[in-house]
Amino acid sequence: DIQMTQSPSSLSASVGDTVTIACQASQDISNHLNWYQQKPGKAPKLLIYDTFHLETGVPSRFSGRGSGTSFTFTISSLQPEDFATYFCQQYEDLPPTFGPGTKVDI
């Protein structure tokens, strides 16, 4: 199975800050990398698919980049509703696997 790691595991930020989360795959996954946001007690929500494509309705302050094994996810000008946990997920190969998550709090 392809292992996904994320860093940091948690971070503290303020409204208006720019935050960046890193995601590393254990092998080349091309651009087959997605990002999700999860708030407590809720299901994950797709934000970005195929490394950098924004899901419909997702604000443009969210962005992603990378390829191969190294990826980043950035939130520009953090808003109050962005405090949540973020997961990366690869689908280069079955089984699709998720990272352990990065919690963004105040």
Place this chain on the structure above:
Amino acid sequence: EGQLVESGGGLVQPGGSLRLSCVASGITFTGYAMSWVRQAQGMGPQWVSSISARSSGIYYTDSVKGRFTISRDNFKDILYLQMNNLTVEDAAVYYCARLPRQSAAMSGWFAPWGQGTLVTVSS
């Protein structure tokens, strides 16, 4: 707005069985592969199983092979997960989610997700 709604979770003893259901309403169900994804408390999500749009392709994570069975009813827009011989390691919130294409082989991204149903395995 369309949604997926899971049901069927609950408390079961080790070795017991449960059948989860996921009803799609207001979203296109037929024509898309579907998946079950679970999430244990404090952990990242874990993919469990996927089924292609016409049920021709079915895939499971290794830990549930031989114990879980995924199926779908394209007339009723319902996805199922029959879970047998449950262990404490199966305890989690189980979500159904749609994949972006007919085939489940290459997976893709999961969207939308249901609200989840909690499975507790304890004696």
